[in-house]
Amino acid sequence: MSKAQIFASPDEAVSVVKDGDTVLVGGFGLAGMPFDLIDALIRHGAGDLTVVSNNAGNGDVGLAALLKAGQVRKILCSFPRQVDSYVFDDLYRRGKIELEVVPQGNLAERMRAAGAGIGAFYCPTGVGTPLAEGKETRTIDGRDYVLEYPIKGDVALISAHTADTLGNLVYRKTARNFGPVMATAATTTVVQVSSIVDAGHIDPEVVVTPSIYVDRVVQVEPRHYTVQGAR
Amino acid sequence: MPLDPDQLAARVAQDIEPGSFVNLGIGQPTKVADHLPAEIGVVLHTENGMLGMGPAAVGDEIDPDLTNAGKVPVTELPGAAYFHHADSFAMMRGGHLDVCVLGAFQVSASGDLANWDTGAPGSIPAVGGAMDLAIGAKRVYVMMTLFARDGSPKLVPTCTYPLTGVGCVSRVYTDHAVFEITPDGVRVLESFGTSVEELRARLEVPLAVDVH
Numbered sequence: 008m009s010k011a012q013i014f015a016s017p018d019e020a021v022s023v024v025k026d027g028d029t030v031l032v033g034g035f036g037l038a039g040m041p042f043d044l045i046d047a048l049i050r051h052g053a054g055d056l057t058v059v060s061n062n063a064g065n066g067d068v069g070l071a072a073l074l075k076a077g078q079v080r081k082i083l084c085s086f087p088r089q090v091d092s093y094v095f096d097d098l099y100r101r102g103k104i105e106l107e108v109v110p111q112g113n114l115a116e117r118m119r120a121a122g123a124g125i126g127a128f129y130c131p132t133g134v135g136t137p138l139a140e141g142k143e144t145r146t147i148d149g150r151d152y153v154l155e156y157p158i159k160g161d162v163a164l165i166s167a168h169t170a171d172t173l174g175n176l177v178y179r180k181t182a183r184n185f186g187p188v189m190a191t192a193a194t195t196t197v198v199q200v201s202s203i204v205d206a207g208h209i210d211p212e213v214v215v216t217p218s219i220y221v222d223r224v225v226q227v228e229p230r231h232y233t234v235q236g237a238r
Numbered sequence: 239m240p241l242d243p244d245q246l247a248a249r250v251a252q253d254i255e256p257g258s259f260v261n262l263g264i265g266q267p268t269k270v271a272d273h274l275p276a277e278i279g280v281v282l283h284t285e286n287g288m289l290g291m292g293p294a295a296v297g298d299e300i301d302p303d304l305t306n307a308g309k310v311p312v313t314e315l316p317g318a319a320y321f322h323h324a325d326s327f328a329m330m331r332g333g334h335l336d337v338c339v340l341g342a343f344q345v346s347a348s349g350d351l352a353n354w355d356t357g358a359p360g361s362i363p364a365v366g367g368a369m370d371l372a373i374g375a376k377r378v379y380v381m382m383t384l385f386a387r388d389g390s391p392k393l394v395p396t397c398t399y400p401l402t403g404v405g406c407v408s409r410v411y412t413d414h415a416v417f418e419i420t421p422d423g424v425r426v427l428e429s430f431g432t433s434v435e436e437l438r439a440r441l442e443v444p445l446a447v448d449v450h
């Protein structure tokens with residue numbers, strides 16, 4: 008597909024998701040979570056999904072709501088257990104969801120590899136730990152490494168701050184997190200943004216995700232949610 | 239007297255060189271930031287994609303798009319930079335951070351670290367970026383109480399909990415003493431209100447002492 012298509016609603020934008028797909032979901036906790044795309048995916052109803060995301064949902068919103076709707080068969084994430092991950096915790100304890108814990112750097116780099124056409128890579132993270140059990144290892148220049156394979160998505164659902172009409176993206180603060188790497192790693196990348204501007208209105212020097220990685224864009228109202236301050 | 243958590247954080251902060259790039263783990267290590275004066279120019283890294291992280295945000299400063307690795311709202315300092323997760327972990331795994339400070343369940347005499355999973359029945363494993371920090375930072379400092387709530391030592395001959403990293407810990411800061419992990423064994427650098435003999439009586443790890 009060539010340039011990104013702009014959709015009028017999140018529902019149309021996520022219609023590409025099929026039963027059994029692997030869906031990369033952006034966000035670190037709630038920062039950068041594509042709430043509107045996830046809500047649309049719940050209405051869409053595609054099931055038997057494998058979700059790749061840093062966490063396994065917070066509270067009752069976003070990814071947690073998708074899990075609660077029973078649409079996710081398996082989740083790959085680095086940090087499922089949090090103070091407000093009760094939806095996941097319950098599903099996991101009842102055996103209703105499969106979990107693969109992946110060190111956060113491997114999660115990012117395995118998607119980066121998928122997006123960059125890398126077949127596999129050797130990485131020192133996890134050597135000698137339970138997360139490397141059964142994996143091929145190799146000693147290179149005296150250091151031990153574990154062989155890790157790419158994680159490719161059928162669809163990526165991410166959130167950015169602004170898109171132009173070609174699909175170039177800029178993000179905001181730490182809400183950037185997994186967005187740029189997920190955008191490269193999926194067959195179809197769907198992005199929700201707070202604003203869409205004409206091509207030429209984002210300085211080419213500050214584009215973070217070039218339009219070649221972006222397939223579908225939808226503008227949504229900024230969501231005001233509360234975050235808990237320092238305790 | 240053993241150190242309280244704030245005193246321990248201050249003690250760790252003393253050993254961080256001016257101008258270092260530092261990652262502070264979730265929980266107790268976060269407190270170290272309170273003892274790093276601005277003039278020494280330490281740059282804090284947070285794994286969710288930022289260098290130049292400032293103190294926790296309060297009131298109108300709270301921005302849902304700006305949080306630390308513990309998902310707590312924070313602020314940005316002049317000179318801050320944002321980057322995506324693959325870049326952030328390239329910094330961590332590629333040996334670019336000078337120091338990381340992590341909490342731990344156990345550290346072994348050879349510097350093995352266990353801090354992500356107790357392996358207890360019903361526990362849900364969650365590793366986050368701990369394994370990447372453990373193998374990636376130039377120096378890995380652990381900050382922990384020396385004894386668990388049941389009184390058992392957390393500096394041990396061999397870790398019984400699942401490992402986070404092998405031979406990765408440089409130094410262990412505890413409420414009772416500071417230990418350096420060396421190829422020749424564990425050295426006591428400093429103790430707080432306890433003697434090395436008392437430590438030897440309570441730990442199963444052979445302890446050497448620096449003689450000045």
